[in-house]
Amino acid sequence: MHDLLPTRSTLPLHDVAASRRIETRALTHAPDLMERAGLAVAKLALALRRGDGPVWLACGPGNNGGDGHVAARRLAEAGVPVHVGLTAPHRPALVVDALLGLGLNRAPSDALLATITALQACGAPILAVDLPSGLLADTGQPAGRLAVRADHTLTLLTLKPGLFTGEGRAYSGRIWFDDLGITPDEPATADLLGPAGRPERGATSHKGSHGKVLVIGGAPGMQGAARLAARAALACGAGRVYVDLLDQSPNEAADTTRPELMRGRLDDVPQAVGVVGCGAGTRIAQHLSALIRQLPRLVLDADALNAIAADAVMQDALRSRRTGSTLLTPHPLEAARLLAVDVAHVQADRLAAAQALATRLNATVALKGSGSVVASPGARPAVCASGSAALATAGSGDVLAGWLGGLWAQQPDAAAHAVACAGVDAHGRAGEVPGVLRAGDLVERLAAP
């Protein structure tokens, strides 16, 4: 059993169907799985309980509840007072939520909601078994109006996508994992991203070795967005970064506080990685067709995505680009516009929405938000477990787009999917601070070795 985040390597995620298949096969040679699960829960409960009161184990009707009963027996054997039931004991030292796990298949009944409310109100820390009860394992959405908000979740046998995307991080608390001694014999449904190294900088390399980025955006009043993207591309290590501001005479400096940045246009650097759309407003629409046609590698963000959502011809142009050469970085509302659905639909199943968009536009999609999803046509999707609410701030998306452009410039042979996975994870890790992170400071944190 170990504390899972931050991840140290890329790990497999398995959805409910895959987890069930793994479990069924494992049971043929390890029939004591539930004993192993219950023991793991008891061990963690011992470490987490606060005070001498009883450990309250709220056990549901299925095997999740079964894990809870085994844990209760193990705790009692260790001399720990336990209370098994659906109503709260006096001053519990810990609550073990073993109401529902993988088997959740409908909105919780009123009776179940009452228990969830009681365990939430009793004041003790909550340890959820496998999943917080009421949270859907595949999507990270509550099945009804309430799910348990756990302080800790010990997930068993497999890692479920819903712990890491959608609302998963808000409900799961600190995530622990015990594989119960079983190696999954089933392909991952998705990857949980681990840290990726930075592009190598050879001892004899020069700026020409590290590629070019062209940032196009910054309409009236929104130049900061394009400048943040450009600074991020520069901080990432791109050899040359050019900015085409849509609100400036070509003779003005790109960014007076960053003299390393240059002015440039598509015709000046036709082979650059394009980072298009940051603070671009509606003006970007008139440039997009040429950019989509000409730039060999393209990161499209913000207003570029909105313009594409509104133009079927542009969508066709995007589809006809070489697979692996386009990277879209929508937030959920932008993804919803591109898919012609509402945001709730996107958030209800972020993995599915990102995959649908990737297929529809023949592009890699980095769907932002808690548990960013990277999806590409024909590739296994990835979920990013890093990041925090500190990133919920103006400009952090511009920084991501620029960072992705900078990474790609240095790895001309990389497909968009690999670039997106590396960049999204690095951005998330740099954003793991308490409080709020200003986007300019995020660039510096990303750049730090």
Ligand SMILES: NC(=O)C1=CN([C@@H]2O[C@H](COP(=O)(O)OP(=O)(O)OC[C@H]3O[C@@H](n4cnc5c(N)ncnc54)[C@H](O)[C@@H]3O)[C@@H](O)[C@H]2O)[C@@H](O)CC1
């Ligand atoms: N079988 C085994 O040996 C193992 C089981 N494990 C545990 O087993 C769990 C899965 O067990 P189950 O498949 O029995 O599923 P659950 O225990 O999650 O729940 C299944 C039961 O809950 C009911 N239910 C579903 N949604 C409900 C709702 N909204 N309101 C009220 N009742 C609802 C179902 O009708 C069914 O009776 C895993 O999450 C994990 O905790 C793991 O520990 C691995 C080992």
